[in-house]
Amino acid sequence: MKPLSRRDLLGATGRLTGSIALGLPLAGASATNPETAAPSGVHKAKIVVAGGHPDDPESGCGGTIARYTDLGHEVAIIYLTRGEAGIDGKSHAEAAAIRTAEALKACEILKARPIFAGQIDGSTEITPASYEAFGKILDAEAPDVVYTHWPVDSHRDHRATSLLVYDAWIRGGKRFALYYFEVMTGHQTSHFWPTHYVDITTTEARKRASYFAHSSQQPDKYYPYHDEMNRYRGMESGRKYAEAYMRHLQSPGDSLPGAV
Template identity: 30%
Template sequence: MNVLAVGAHPDDLEILAAGSLALYARDGHRVTMCVLTKGDLGSDTHTRAETAAIRRAEAEESAAVIGADFFCLDQPDGFLFDGPDVRTRLVDVMRSAKPDVVITHHPDDYHPDHRAASRIVLNCRQLGLCGLVETANEPTDTIPGVLYMDTLTGIGFQPELWVDITETIDTKRAMLRKHASQNEWLKRLHGTDYVDYVDRQGTLRGLQIETAYAEGFQAAKAYPQPRDPGRLLPPSL
């Protein structure tokens, strides 16, 4: 399959879906990781331009861990809105990736950029077919299924689908460690460590399916959607 994961910020995909993305890559599927914003507010020691450059480099290094293609649409951190420019640019990424499935944020996650990203993905998935929407890449001939990632801390989210990521938890940790600048900033700001956080949430979701670590997903309630959305995920319980 072709898999496109769309996150609002550098590190969102790693926190919420890197174990599953690593499984896709391990099993020979093509993975593309797309970040909508520059993440340029994620520092208390650098300028916004410096922060954006650092975080892009870290995101590229993280994607390289699993051999994923990487795109950043360079929208401003904290001010992600649906509009013609971001739609056109994401449609072009979708045409490049030709996804069978798009993985993105849940529409009710805590951060406004996460919620915006979720809406933008759903609004763009059919535009890839439309030849009158002009982009560098040719129109696709299919509409991908959409799966929502877990929310941070799982608030307001009950998984419908689970992926056992026990075999790729170390890869997920390695990808997160590439985001060193953000992890250090979050430690100072909230006392939160990436790896500890994902271990705890992964353990919670793993408990629900009697495995060591898992990631949870929901299928978007949108037309058209595959009859069996679970087949779009790596082998799971």
């Protein structure tokens, strides 16, 4: 295992402007969390990916998650809900059981650890109590980097997830680097302008497999949308397949001269 470098993880960021290219996920992680660095100086990063439903983290970040775990870093996936409302003809309890099993299978493929945050699909809440509850889950992970939905999204549960993460980030003193991911841009995510790309050419097959683990969600019908996005982001960044992210500019770890 070795520390991630910009070259390791990020695809063609060198083609972007310099200031953008310097805002890197793991460069910030080791700088802000020296206590997590191994004695040898090798830093094992803790990554959290938070999504509204089983299959969102996989479709938004599956290739990136596989790249992190291949490099020996730890990834936890927080599913805000278990997809209770997501299978026609099934009760919430039945759908939750099916979709939880699918999520576990997807996590196994990506070598990630699942966490279920206990909200209900289609009825997610943004309240003082829900901020508190979600904040505790995220704080307990002490992440170096967190990925979540970009908040301008047609799905309420995606927006709720994003705001819960953002609130925890603010209240925790912005200690982790915050990145936003996209899902079905043009249909769900909108007004999303990437600042970073991750080359997922070598992990696209596992991303696809993790998505197809959600067999109750018609992956044959929906994966082509994700495939198109992966190819489009790849085209933008000069790779075959890529995933795109927007980094919050106040994330720690920016290595620009004089950065605070």
